[in-house]
Amino acid sequence: MAGILFFEHIARTEPAAGRASHYARPLVFAAQAGDAQMKKYSVFAVAREAMRHHTGWDRAWRDAQPKKKYDVIIIGAGGHGLATAYYLGKNFGITNVAILEKGWLGGGNTGRNTTIIRSNYLQDPSAAIYEKSRSLYETMSQDLNYNVMFSPRGVIMLAQTEHEVRGYKRTAHANALQGVQTEFIGPERVKELVPIIDIDGPRYPVLGGLWQARGGTARHDAVAWGYARACSDMGMDVIQKCEVTAIRQAGGKVVGVSTNKGDIDCDKLGMVVAGHSGHLADMAGFRLPIESVALQALVSEPIKPCMDVVVMANTVHGYLSQSDKGEMVIGGGTDGYNNYTQRGAFHHIEETVRALIETFPMLSRLKMLRQWGGIVDVTGDRSPILSRTPVDGIFINCGWGTGGFKAIPGSGWAMAELMAKGRSPLTDAFGLERFTEGRFIDESVAAGVAH
Amino acid sequence: MLIIHCPNCGVTAEETEFHAHGEAHLKRFGPGSADDEFESYLFMRRNPKGVHFERWRHQYGCGKWFHVARDTVTLEVFGSYSAQTTEPPEEILQAIRDRRPEWELT
Numbered sequence: 001m002a003g004i005l006f007f008e009h010i011a012r013t014e015p016a017a018g019r020a021s022h023y024a025r026p027l028v029f030a031a032q033a034g035d036a037q038m039k040k041y042s043v044f045a046v047a048r049e050a051m052r053h054h055t056g057w058d059r060a061w062r063d064a065q066p067k068k069k070y071d072v073i074i075i076g077a078g079g080h081g082l083a084t085a086y087y088l089g090k091n092f093g094i095t096n097v098a099i100l101e102k103g104w105l106g107g108g109n110t111g112r113n114t115t116i117i118r119s120n121y122l123q124d125p126s127a128a129i130y131e132k133s134r135s136l137y138e139t140m141s142q143d144l145n146y147n148v149m150f151s152p153r154g155v156i157m158l159a160q161t162e163h164e165v166r167g168y169k170r171t172a173h174a175n176a177l178q179g180v181q182t183e184f185i186g187p188e189r190v191k192e193l194v195p196i197i198d199i200d201g202p203r204y205p206v207l208g209g210l211w212q213a214r215g216g217t218a219r220h221d222a223v224a225w226g227y228a229r230a231c232s233d234m235g236m237d238v239i240q241k242c243e244v245t246a247i248r249q250a251g252g253k254v255v256g257v258s259t260n261k262g263d264i265d266c267d268k269l270g271m272v273v274a275g276h277s278g279h280l281a282d283m284a285g286f287r288l289p290i291e292s293v294a295l296q297a298l299v300s301e302p303i304k305p306c307m308d309v310v311v312m313a314n315t316v317h318g319y320l321s322q323s324d325k326g327e328m329v330i331g332g333g334t335d336g337y338n339n340y341t342q343r344g345a346f347h348h349i350e351e352t353v354r355a356l357i358e359t360f361p362m363l364s365r366l367k368m369l370r371q372w373g374g375i376v377d378v379t380g381d382r383s384p385i386l387s388r389t390p391v392d393g394i395f396i397n398c399g400w401g402t403g404g405f406k407a408i409p410g411s412g413w414a415m416a417e418l419m420a421k422g423r424s425p426l427t428d429a430f431g432l433e434r435f436t437e438g439r440f441i442d443e444s445v446a447a448g449v450a451h
Numbered sequence: 452m453l454i455i456h457c458p459n460c461g462v463t464a465e466e467t468e469f470h471a472h473g474e475a476h477l478k479r480f481g482p483g484s485a486d487d488e489f490e491s492y493l494f495m496r497r498n499p500k501g502v503h504f505e506r507w508r509h510q511y512g513c514g515k516w517f518h519v520a521r522d523t524v525t526l527e528v529f530g531s532y533s534a535q536t537t538e539p540p541e542e543i544l545q546a547i548r549d550r551r552p553e554w555e556l557t
Binding site: 278279288290291292336338339345346347379380435436 | 452453466467470471473474486487490491493494495496497498499500503505521523524525526
């Protein structure tokens with residue numbers, strides 16, 4: 001698929017080359033496995049393969065089996081785990097790495113989010129890591145030689161109460177100081193950017209919005225696949241269907257993990273498992289300030305292009321974008337109670353859709369195609385944890401809550417630095433000790449529900 | 452959708468009539484306590500994958516608080532009981548053991 005999508009990428013500057021489909025299915029799983037050097041995806045590769053009925057594509061990543069020992073084991077082959085491994089190899093030359101995944105690659109929240117990318121946060125530490133992340137998304141397709149379809153179409157966070165207007169103006173000022181390009185725009189400009197919006201809304205008229213022109217979306221699966229391919233190419237082992245059942249320690253230091261594929265030793269261990277972080281921490285013998293809840297999303301039937309930006313309406317708990325396939329992608333609020341169901345309560349879907357229809361009346365005519373949930377790990381201050389742990393050699397990256405997708409590359413970059421060097425300027429503020437010290441990064445008020 | 456019984460007013464209704472408020476039976480640490488105890492009280496949560504004891508309020512009913520024992524994986528509700536207790540009562544524990552023989556209170 002990536003080859004074809006890469007072709008699409010080039011086709012934009014060469015109209016005569018025609019238009020390839022975003023629907024292209026992955027061809028990358030075909031053909032033989034092997035340890036040979038990764039073949040570069042390019043327009044020439046597509047042309048070459050077209051001549052021989054696409055029989056020459058290699059696997060995107062090796063189907064690895066665990067070795068006895070690795071320098072670093074990352075638990076969790078979602079976006080954050082794979083990105084961590086990738087930057088360990090790319091930035092620090094640590095390539096004796098295994099990434100263990102109990103399910104399938106990118107099958108957790110990486111494949112369940114609404115793919116929104118933005119960095120318009122209020123607090124400095126958040127803005128730093130999210131803006132690092134957003135800037136890495138800009139060149140990710142080129143860096144990974146894998147089209148992740150980053151689409152900087154712009155993100156509006158609607159202000160629908162006076163409090164939100166003040167809040168977002170404050171954020172816009174903070175962003176100006178942080179070097180994050182955002183601006184507060186009035187309702188007329190919102191209407192101009194989003195013709196389908198009803199700015200007079202019966203309950204919550206649109207009073208303006210926080211506009212980040214270089215925010216947008218990306219193909220979430222491709223992010224995981226692109227990183228996995230690049231990791232595998234560096235000699236790392238991406239091991240799927242490998243569930244960690246115990247964490248082995250000696251003298252307060254981690255020595256390895258037990259899995260359903262046997263014991264694997266390691267010098268350093270990174271836990272990057274989102275909703276199941278508490279479960280793993282329990283195995284390692286420490287607790288986390290985290291609760292897991294279900295967050296849901298849904299998509300409508302595909303329709304013709306009607307909205308080319310991302311809109312987040314935090315007052316009414318809904319966010320909306322249109323995928324390249326034409327589906328309206330809708331995200332809502334979390335369930336109110338702890339759960340691990342990856343399903344979520346139906347009345348939240350009803351609330352979300354009901355609220356969005358007030359602002360986007362045209363949605364009422366759409367059929368909903370499918371709905372799903374993911375388990376998000378929410379911390380007390382709604383900010384992530386990238387930290388050492390009480391066990392020597394174990395590092396944890398979790399607590400991204402309802403907004404982890406946008407942070408994948410930045411999170412991986414920072415986590416890799418933390419694991420390789422023991423500290424990172426990007427993660428300093430996100431340590432576990434902030435809860436003892438009362439040094440919160442309070443985005444829960446600043447960002448509203450959806451982030 | 453959860454069906455929950457309010458032990459205060461006796462109403463059994465679906466979850467939209469109630470509001471969940473997190474883990475039950477937290478021991479409170481106030482002024483003079485150690486830093487880690489206070490941190491633990493404020494932020495650390497068991498967040499179990501399985502049986503969970505939690506506080507609920509009958510928000511759109513009698514308005515009173517109570518506790519619920521629930522499974523966070525299957526969403527099965529084992530029963531509800533008074534909030535005026537520091538540990539789950541025996542009949543709730545028995546109801547859980549009937550359904551989860553291998554489960555232990557930790």
